Amino acid sequence: MTSVRPLPSILRFNQLFAAILKLKHLQPHSIIISLFAHLHCYGIRPDRHSLGILANSYCHLGRIDFGFSLLGKQIKLGYPPDCVTLTTLINGYINNDKLPLAAQLLDKIVGLGIKPDIVTYGAMFKGLCRIGDNAGALDLLEKMQSQGHCMPNLVIYSTVIDSLCKDTMLQEALNLFSAMKNEGIQPDVIVYNSLIRGLYHCGYRDEGKLMLNEMLVDNIAPTVETYNMLVDVFCKDGSVDEAYAVLELMIDSGEAPNIITYNAFLNGYCLRGQVNDAKKIFMAKNSCEPNVVSFNTVINGYIKLNFIDKALNIFQEMYRKGMTPNVITYNTLIDGMCKADKLPLALQLLLEMQARGVPPDIFTYASLLGGLCRSGRLDEAVALLENMEVNGVKPNTVVYNILIDSFCESGRVKDAENIFCHLLSKGLQPDCITYNVMIKGFCKKGLMNEADDLLRKMEEDGCFPDDITYNTIIRGYILNHSLSKALYYRDLMVSKGFKADAHTSSLFDDLLCYGNSSY
Numbered sequence: 463m464t465s466v467r468p469l470p471s472i473l474r475f476n477q478l479f480a481a482i483l484k485l486k487h488l489q490p491h492s493i494i495i496s497l498f499a500h501l502h503c504y505g506i507r508p509d510r511h512s513l514g515i516l517a518n519s520y521c522h523l524g525r526i527d528f529g530f531s532l533l534g535k536q537i538k539l540g541y542p543p544d545c546v547t548l549t550t551l552i553n554g555y556i557n558n559d560k561l562p563l564a565a566q567l568l569d570k571i572v573g574l575g576i577k578p579d580i581v582t583y584g585a586m587f588k589g590l591c592r593i594g595d596n597a598g599a600l601d602l603l604e605k606m607q608s609q610g611h612c613m614p615n616l617v618i619y620s621t622v623i624d625s626l627c628k629d630t631m632l633q634e635a636l637n638l639f640s641a642m643k644n645e646g647i648q649p650d651v652i653v654y655n656s657l658i659r660g661l662y663h664c665g666y667r668d669e670g671k672l673m674l675n676e677m678l679v680d681n682i683a684p685t686v687e688t689y690n691m692l693v694d695v696f697c698k699d700g701s702v703d704e705a706y707a708v709l710e711l712m713i714d715s716g717e718a719p720n721i722i723t724y725n726a727f728l729n730g731y732c733l734r735g736q737v738n739d740a741k742k743i744f745m746a747k748n749s750c751e752p753n754v755v756s757f758n759t760v761i762n763g764y765i766k767l768n769f770i771d772k773a774l775n776i777f778q779e780m781y782r783k784g785m786t787p788n789v790i791t792y793n794t795l796i797d798g799m800c801k802a803d804k805l806p807l808a809l810q811l812l813l814e815m816q817a818r819g820v821p822p823d824i825f826t827y828a829s830l831l832g833g834l835c836r837s838g839r840l841d842e843a844v845a846l847l848e849n850m851e852v853n854g855v856k857p858n859t860v861v862y863n864i865l866i867d868s869f870c871e872s873g874r875v876k877d878a879e880n881i882f883c884h885l886l887s888k889g890l891q892p893d894c895i896t897y898n899v900m901i902k903g904f905c906k907k908g909l910m911n912e913a914d915d916l917l918r919k920m921e922e923d924g925c926f927p928d929d930i931t932y933n934t935i936i937r938g939y940i941l942n943h944s945l946s947k948a949l950y951y952r953d954l955m956v957s958k959g960f961k962a963d964a965h966t967s968s969l970f971d972d973l974l975c976y977g978n979s980s981y
Contacts, residue, residue: 521554697730
């Protein structure tokens with residue numbers, strides 16, 4: 463184009479740049495900025511559309527300041543600010559997680575007498591709902607309606623209703639649904655799907671059925687997504703028969719079940735422990751071709767029933783079908799093997815997954831650490847912790863809790879204390895479980911001063927003791943023949959609103975029955 467004489471008009475270049483922007487996989491924004499620089503060299507003057515495209519590219523790359531510079535250039539060239547340019551800048555703030563600045567800019571736009579259009583408002587609602595600011599979305603909706611120059615449309619109502627349903631604010635969603643209909647806006651299948659999903663997930667099954675009936679009365683045909691959502695909800699509730707009724711309705715309405723429908727039934731049978739029924743669906747020739755989720759579901763079903771060999775057969779079937787297991791597949795098998803005392807097989811699977819290029823995650827290591835600790839192989843567990851860090855997986859507090867508890871239970875309290883200190887050195891904050899396990903370890907060893915010190919540190923660190931903490935230290939003092947301290951902590955526990963558990967009460971009862979001369 464730049465070799466043609468006379469040069470094409472800016473309109474032709476704009477068409478080219480607009481087409482390039484659609485090629486998302488090429489990360490076109492840097493390319494657009496570079497091409498505009500070449501355009502400047504040829505003396506081609508940009509118009510309003512060109513500057514808007516360039517501003518959009520800068521905003522996508524986080525350079526909203528350059529976007530504002532182009533707004534200034536646009537004004538100098540005699541193009542007054544319009545909604546398209548201002549929406550571009552608002553979108554730039556939203557996409558770069560600067561929603562308060564986007565809101566401020568919207569207020570300035572209104573203050574300047576520029577009337578934002580539905581696209582501008584749509585961007586704001588999308589941003590607010592994305593971060594879960596439902597209160598902000600409802601406030602903006604009210605403001606939009608009160609200003610009157612641009613009324614909310616179906617897309618905006620749909621966006622807000624979906625966000626409210628996801629945050630279980632069902633009454634607010636239903637109120638908005640009614641308001642939308644009162645304004646003459648006909649709900650579509652997307653709005654109904656959001657409401658039905660929200661009602662079912664919050665346990666309002668009868669209300670969900672009524673909403674589905676209302677949808678059908680309004681001649682709005684359910685989509686595959688609607689049917690799949692209902693099948694999934696019923697299957698998770700264990701109501702596979704009701705799910706089949708939905709499936710029949712789905713087929714009668716001309717919608718073909720897909721892999722999501724199929725996987726929901728697999729999950730429903732597995733949750734009921736009917737893995738053989740799940741396998742019949744799994745192996746049926748007229749079913750959808752199973753995917754990784756299908757295999758993982760059946761493997762998990764067999765693991766929960768402790769049928770390790772059957773789970774491994776399904777695992778091998780994955781390879782026979784050319785399917786690549788993912789980290790969830792391996793984690794399910796490894797966890798099941800660890801709990802079934804098949805630790806060598808679990809460790810072998812760890813090596814296999816690494817060899818096949820599937821990186822272990824925190825759940826993989828937590829399962830293996832738990833297995834090693836239950837088998838008393840504590841030094842190997844520590845070595846695995848080191849291996850975990852070498853492989854770039856950062857241990858969390860749960861992992862450290864497993865190790866600390868195991869060392870305390872085996873009487874190696876000093877080693878447990880070292881691991882506790884290691885946790886702190888890694889910048890991790892011990893939780894209530896960590897402190898309770900460590901205090902229990904000190905009490906078992908009769909190290910009551912250390913237990914006292916740790917309880918104080920626990921409170922200083924803002925991790926407040928619970929009933930387990932107090933019951934543990936009370937039992938420690940009783941068993942270490944210090945009744946006065948036990949009574950002190952009992953009174954303190956009661957003042958905090960906690961009660962003695964059965965074990966602690968039994969120890970106090972024994973003291974009352976047999977006397978306390980030994981104290």
